[in-house]
Amino acid sequence: MKAIVYHKYGSPNVLKLEDVDMPIPMYDEVLVKVHAVSVNRSDWEGLTGKPLYARIGGLFKPQSRILGSDIAGTVEAVGKDVRKFNLGNEVFGLLLNYGGGFAEFACTSEKALALKPASLTFEKAAAIPQAAFIALQGIREKRQVQPGQKVLINGAGGGTGTFAIQLAKLAGAEVTGVDNSEKLELMLSLGADYVIDYTKEDFTKNGQQYDLILDVIAYRSVFAYQRALASNGTYFVVGGSVATMFQILLLGAWIRRTTGKKIRVLAVQTDAKDLVYITELIESGKVKLVIDKRYSLSETAEALRYLGEGHAKGKVVITVEQNNQT
Numbered sequence: 607m608k609a610i611v612y613h614k615y616g617s618p619n620v621l622k623l624e625d626v627d628m629p630i631p632m633y634d635e636v637l638v639k640v641h642a643v644s645v646n647r648s649d650w651e652g653l654t655g656k657p658l659y660a661r662i663g664g665l666f667k668p669q670s671r672i673l674g675s676d677i678a679g680t681v682e683a684v685g686k687d688v689r690k691f692n693l694g695n696e697v698f699g700l701l702l703n704y705g706g707g708f709a710e711f712a713c714t715s716e717k718a719l720a721l722k723p724a725s726l727t728f729e730k731a732a733a734i735p736q737a738a739f740i741a742l743q744g745i746r747e748k749r750q751v752q753p754g755q756k757v758l759i760n761g762a763g764g765g766t767g768t769f770a771i772q773l774a775k776l777a778g779a780e781v782t783g784v785d786n787s788e789k790l791e792l793m794l795s796l797g798a799d800y801v802i803d804y805t806k807e808d809f810t811k812n813g814q815q816y817d818l819i820l821d822v823i824a825y826r827s828v829f830a831y832q833r834a835l836a837s838n839g840t841y842f843v844v845g846g847s848v849a850t851m852f853q854i855l856l857l858g859a860w861i862r863r864t865t866g867k868k869i870r871v872l873a874v875q876t877d878a879k880d881l882v883y884i885t886e887l888i889e890s891g892k893v894k895l896v897i898d899k900r901y902s903l904s905e906t907a908e909a910l911r912y913l914g915e916g917h918a919k920g921k922v923v924i925t926v927e928q929n930n931q932t
């Protein structure tokens with residue numbers, strides 16, 4: 607099969623379209639013929655090897671040669687223990703090891719997949735999984751947002767953020783979105799009450815305090831985030847600098863004991879039930895899917911460059927041409 611492969615960390619120039627062996631499904635795995643795959647910041651991090659956590663499993667060269675985690679496609683083969691799916695089913699999901707999706711076929715556990723509703727195209731379905739999991743688990747988990755509470759989303763104009771703004775508004779929160787100037791209008795159109803251009807204003811220094819902060823791109827000191835939290839507030843980081851994450855892991859529990867403010871790294875779980883839940887919100891029109899650009903598989907390097915250089919508003923999706931037979 608054809609796949610976009612890389613052998614060393616670097617810029618999008620290290621990505622090549624190559625012929626590779628087809629993956630073979632294990633007992634509980636499903637082989638999916640990929641129709642569409644979306645691009646996430648995690649792919650950019652895996653490509654460049656930065657931040658350092660992107661090198662887990664491969665300090666000097668990538669452990670997995672194929673990036674791409676959010677797929678939508680048709681079931682091509684199943685392992686003998688697979689119960690949920692049959693050949694030909696249309697499915698979508700987040701590949702469990704966050705790789706293997708920039709290819710004509712990908713394999714993953716049946717637990718990672720859900721049936722794709724007929725109302726969603728493959729491109730739309732592929733735009734959902736990772737970003738929606740982070741947003742749902744950051745905003746809704748343990749019912750952390752109450753009506754009227756102040757929620758700030760840092761990096762709100764990207765994949766996760768465009769879902770998170772809408773979920774926080776659905777929960778009745780007053781929402782502030784932070785991103786660059788190109789994305790302020792988009793954030794407002796999705797319901798953000800206030801927007802901040804991160805190139806002009808530091809939200810941890812403007813005197814405001816928030817009940818919940820969801821941060822997809824953290825690089826400040828833990829004390830800056832503590833300052834921006836209301837008493838009993840919660841700060842979740844999902845991505846950013848290793849130094850910040852390390853500080854949070856080291857000092858988060860102490861800050862909670864001494865101030866009551868919760869500052870935590872959110873470990874996002876893959877949950878097919880979340881896929882069904884978010885899809886229902888999309889189908890009912892309560893949540894809008896924001897797809898900025900579409901590329902073909904052979905244009906994957908350009909798609910990653912577009913996201914990595916900071917232009918993507920919402921999601922970027924790759925459509926995989928359907929001309930290969932198994």
Ligand SMILES: NC(=O)c1ccc[n+]([C@@H]2O[C@H](COP(=O)([O-])OP(=O)(O)OC[C@H]3O[C@@H](n4cnc5c(N)ncnc54)[C@H](OP(=O)(O)O)[C@@H]3O)[C@@H](O)[C@H]2O)c1
Pocket residue numbers: 646647648651736737740760761762763764765766767784785786789804822823843844845846871872873874875913915916917918920
């Ligand atoms: N914890 C977990 O279990 C887990 C699981 C999966 C993924 N993740 C991580 O979660 C993150 C998800 O990101 P995503 O896919 O939503 O990324 P994304 O689509 O690239 O969105 C990030 C947004 O943040 C903006 N941004 C960049 N620098 C900023 C700054 N200093 N302040 C505010 N905004 C800034 C970006 O804009 P510009 O760059 O255009 O300015 C972009 O719009 C990734 O880091 C991924 O690795 C974590």
